[in-house]
Amino acid sequence: QVQLVESGGGVVQPGGSLRLSCAASRFSLPIFGFYWVRQAPGKGLEWVAYLQSDGSNEYYGDSVKGRLTISRDNSKKMLYLQMNNLRPEDTAVYYCIFCTSSACYFDHWGHGSLVTVSS
């Protein structure tokens, strides 16, 4: 069974940095793209970042543009989210997502990693 496991979450002070990782195991499906989506405590879902599997297209939500960077290592089936200049409003559970069709909906989710930005 496909499994995506995030790591790297934790508590960080405002202005600090953190890098989230997402490892795929038993993943034999073709990968068309990658996403990070976050969910603040008790709130709805917010799309954060997208990266096409060949690296040709990269998009970010307005609230994170210039501070968060998505990257991947296809050979290792790893996805990353570098988070800089963090703000309290970035506090959320961050989910990594691999999409396995050209339509690239959010079809394979990790279990989520909690990032708390607080002094």
Add this chain to the structure above:
Amino acid sequence: EIVLTQSPGTLSLSPGERATLSCRASQSVFNLLAWYQQKPGQAPRLLIYDASNRATGIPARFSGSGSGTDFTLTISSLEPEDFALYFCQQRFNWPLSFGGGTKVEIK
């Protein structure tokens, strides 16, 4: 940015009843809309994509309809495991956006 508005915010129903959830887009997204289910403490899972296609492994009691700006997720007969939070999401343009969610709770 395309805003998705879901209604109602909460739906109180009994097992066996039919659930009808609505998602309205601020502009046409054609059929480029998906529905997700989220249970407490879990990641969401894809139910419906491109407005009306069930994702792999999703039971036939879940169906989606609509196009343009108005979409509906229908659960024909609620099972105990269907009481959860449901979100719609558009992929027509960037930034991708989600609706605020509808909670389906046991009456």
